Amino acid sequence: MAVLQAWRWRRLLPYALAAAMFALMASLFVPAMVVLSIGHYVFGLGGSQSVVATCAESVCGQMPGPQTPAWSGAGAQAVAVTWLPLETQVVDYYCARQQPCVDVAFVQAVMMQESGGDPVAVSASGALGLMQVEPSHFSAGQNPLDPLTNLMAGVGYLDSLDAMFHGDLPLVAAGYNAGPGAPEQWVSMYGTSDWSVLSQEPVVESWGANQGITTAQYVDDVMAYYGEFSAMGAAGAPPSAGTPS
Numbered sequence: 001m002a003v004l005q006a007w008r009w010r011r012l013l014p015y016a017l018a019a020a021m022f023a024l025m026a027s028l029f030v031p032a033m034v035v036l037s038i039g040h041y042v043f044g045l046g047g048s049q050s051v052v053a054t055c056a057e058s059v060c061g062q063m064p065g066p067q068t069p070a071w072s073g074a075g076a077q078a079v080a081v082t083w084l085p086l087e088t089q090v091v092d093y094y095c096a097r098q099q100p101c102v103d104v105a106f107v108q109a110v111m112m113q114e115s116g117g118d119p120v121a122v123s124a125s126g127a128l129g130l131m132q133v134e135p136s137h138f139s140a141g142q143n144p145l146d147p148l149t150n151l152m153a154g155v156g157y158l159d160s161l162d163a164m165f166h167g168d169l170p171l172v173a174a175g176y177n178a179g180p181g182a183p184e185q186w187v188s189m190y191g192t193s194d195w196s197v198l199s200q201e202p203v204v205e206s207w208g209a210n211q212g213i214t215t216a217q218y219v220d221d222v223m224a225y226y227g228e229f230s231a232m233g234a235a236g237a238p239p240s241a242g243t244p245s
Contacts (some may be wrong), residue, residue, distance in 0.1 A: 009156050040052065054141050065163065070239065077232070078117075079108070079111075079112060079116070080115065080229060080232060081168060082224075083108070083111065083130065083147065083151075084104065085105050086147055086148055087107050087108060087111070087155075087211075088104050088146075089153055090107070090148070090151045090155045091103065091104050091107060091155060093152075094155055094156060094159045095200070098159055098163060100160050100163070100166075100167045101159050101162060102155065102158045102159055102169075102172070104229075105152075105226055105229040105230040106158070106169060106172075106222075106226050106229075107151075107155055107158065107224045108225070108229045109132055109173075109223070109225035109226035109228075109229055110131065110154070110158065110222055110225075111151075111154070112172065112225045112229075113218065113221050113222045113225060114127075114130070114131055114132040114154075115129065115130050115131070115132055117130065118130070119145060119147050119150070120145050125217070128144040128145060128150065129144055129145050129146075129147070129150035129154075130147055130150050130151060131150050131151060131152065131153065131154025131155070131175035132154075133150055133153045133157070137151060137153045137157070146244060154172060154231060157176065157232060158172060158176060161175040161176060161180060164180055165185075168193055168195075169223065170195035170199075170219050170223060171183045171187070171193060171195065173218065173219045173222040173223065174186075174215050174218075177208065177215045177218040178207060178208060178215045178220070181200075184205060186198050186201070186203070186204050189201075189203075194211050195219065195231055199216045199219065199220070204216055
């Protein structure tokens with residue numbers, strides 16, 4: 001009987017060793033994958049000191065309007081300096097393919113209103129990153145929170161709106177916030193594209209009130225930022241960084 005039991009144990013030994021090895025590998029593999037995922041997420045965002053510096057200026061995570069503290073110190077300057085090279089690179093990419101195209105100061109204005117310069121901003125509706133782009137605008141395998149990827153999607157959309165509205169920036173901003181159908185409808189309804197007139201119409205004035213900010217206020221904020229960034233001379237600061245890959 002003892003010999004039979006020993007023989008049975010010897011038969012089971014390879015299976016026991018295999019199970020032990022599998023358990024050991026699983027215990028090492030899962031933490032490793034977690035670490036790698038976190039690392040990919042962090043370094044996929046650029047992993048740069050500039051991102052950290054921007055957030056340290058108490059700008060990240062805000063939804064600033066023209067009267068908020070975002071302009072009351074180095075915050076706006078930090079946002080402008082941090083993302084200006086990437087913004088210039090992306091704008092150059094699109095402007096080489098389509099004219100007219102939006103300028104860097106306008107991209108900065110929309111970015112500031114959308115995310116406050118926070119590369120990992122996520123809205124209640126699920127919009128992501130610097131330009132608060134909806135997930136459906138990204139291809140499989142893309143990281144929506146990567147600043148270059150996010151800017152490429154956001155600026156590409158802005159450029160399509162710019163072409164649609166023939167460079168009328170208030171309507172471009174309105175289309176970015178409310179969708180292009182809304183300003184198209186307003187222009188048709190009221191027979192004018194003059195934003196100073198349209199924004200006073202009751203339908204336009206109240207559009208989006210249930211979302212925390214009306215489209216009219218959004219446009220006013222973006223245009224105020226546009227004036228600020230244009231005055232800072234940000235749009236022409238650095239030389240072109242070349243074509244983004």
